[in-house]
Amino acid sequence: MTKTKIQGKFYPLKHDEWLRACRELTPAQRDVLYFVRTLDPYGDGLDISIAEIARQLSTDKRTVHRSTVSRALKELDANGFIDLELLMVRLNIKAKGIHYWDSEALSLPFGNASGVQDASLRAMQGASETSALPRDNKRDHDATVLPRDNERDHDATSVITTQQARSLRNKREPQASPNHDSNSLRLNKTYKDFIDSLCKTKREKFLEFGLRKAAELPKPPALPKKWIERNWQELREEFFTTSSQTPNQVDPAQSEREQQEQINAARKELAELQKRQQSWTQQGQGARG
Incomplete structure (x- = not known):
């Protein structure tokens, strides 16, 4: 049987890694983790907005909020699953004296x-x-x-x-x-x-x-x-x-x-x-x- 080469990038998920994620993460955190890992399997770095992650993870039956994604990313960074670098933030400043x-x-x-x-x-x-x-x-x-x-x-x-x-x-x-x-x-x-x-x-x-x-x-x-x-x-x-x-x-x-x-x-x-x-x-x- 001839094996057909599949084009694209893939994340090499190991069984032990999956078990650790199941044991230590909530479902929402796990969803966000493998969303970013499968987009960046080689760890080159990924620039994506929280709103975009929430939009792509949402379905007709379930809405994923940006707050959920933000908390998940912080928790993943704190536990060593990802390295989070803040490149751009949104500030709402009202300088009223x-x-x-x-x-x-x-x-x-x-x-x-x-x-x-x-x-x-x-x-x-x-x-x-x-x-x-x-x-x-x-x-x-x-x-x-x-x-x-x-x-x-x-x-x-x-x-x-x-x-x-x-x-x-x-x-x-x-x-x-x-x-x-x-x-x-x-x-x-x-x-x-x-x-x-x-x-x-x-x-x-x-x-x-x-x-x-x-x-x-x-x-x-x-x-x-x-x-x-x-x-x-x-x-x-x-x-x-x-x-x-x-x-x-x-x-x-x-x-x-x-x-x-x-x-x-x-x-x-x-x-x-x-x-x-x-x-x-x-x-x-x-x-x-």
Whole structure:
């Protein structure tokens, strides 16, 4: 039988390498790893955007977000699967000084004034009307009042994160109010932020979900809670997707408690926001004096 030579470049995948990837990586990380390795089998270097990787990995039934690709690349680089070099990053800079703080009501430095105003209105409505938080909200576990200022943080690399860490905005950043549509998730910055944003019931359910996923791995981790902490972004997306596809059976008493928790949190954050706004106004007046 004559063997036909196949044209093109191929990645020499070994069985041991595949097993290691299965044991140490999440499915999303593994998809990204072999996407780049098969495009660059000789390790010559590959210039490709995060958006393009996400687009090619997406299907009609499954959307891969740029945030997922970005996190996967960072994790692969940290674990030695790839060497990641930052050649170009996107910065969204709003250099608003002290005169802007004083002239714009309820504005945050280096932030979005209209977003804070809307947040304040929603917080006051939630504090005065119990019905402002509907019972059929399937994702009230992380529904807070104040939005993040920069909606493009999920596209950012560690360089952007470092730049933002130097700004006054990130010293005391408000809690996120994520849009629960899967195409516009605004992520919590850390695992602790995410866990703290959940009510007690949702927190317990998420941890149970993560422990179950850890136990289902071919080689379950010795410290499952540490594994959950490392992979919380992927677990969160899967947890919320699974929850949204499950029939909503809500205990009225539990729903009432969760609503009250959210109202109390809204009141607390509104009070803190007003206090900070007063402080910024005083700083602006002092600078002009």
